Amino acid sequence: MRLTFSALIAGLVASPAFAAGDVFFSLNNTDFIVLLAFILFIGVLFYFKVPSLLSGMLDNRAEGIKSELDEARALREEAQTLLASYERKQQEVKDQADRIVTAAKAEATEAADQARADLEKSIERRLAAAEEQIGSAQAAAVKEVRDQAIVIAVAAAKEVIAKKMTAAEGNALIASAIADVDSKLH
Known part of the structure; x- marks a missing residue:
């Protein structure tokens, strides 16, 4: 965290506002006030560990999505198994009906x-x-x-x-x- 904060300050110091030669560190300079507010905001975010909370929430959401996908995959496989079972039963019933019709025709002929x-x-x-x-x-x-x-x-x-x-x-x-x-x- 300190490395990123230092890099941020170094990036700000090398900004075009410093190159212009005006007094940048004055409270009358709006760019400086905005910079201070931004740094303060970033600091508050890091102090309350918002990035880790956001990444944790994103990780939790990713795990939730992954578990939902796994559950959906399992439900799909179960549905395919059930469909295959019903198709097999339907074929068995059709075969049985065909055998009954054939037997009935044979009995009628006999x-x-x-x-x-x-x-x-x-x-x-x-x-x-x-x-x-x-x-x-x-x-x-x-x-x-x-x-x-x-x-x-x-x-x-x-x-x-x-x-x-x-x-x-x-x-x-x-x-x-x-x-x-x-x-x-x-």
């Missing part, structure tokens, strides 16, 4: 194929049942026609036999039929 196969089996069963009913109805119709034909043939034969046959021939025919049945049963 269900449609199964329904088609069940429908074909049902149609085959119904066709078989219908054919069976038709065959049964046809067999019943054939049996009914045969039965009717037998009834008509028996009636016609009875009538023809009744007209051409005598009582003795009828008794002989009945005995022959009984014997024939008896031989077939035993």
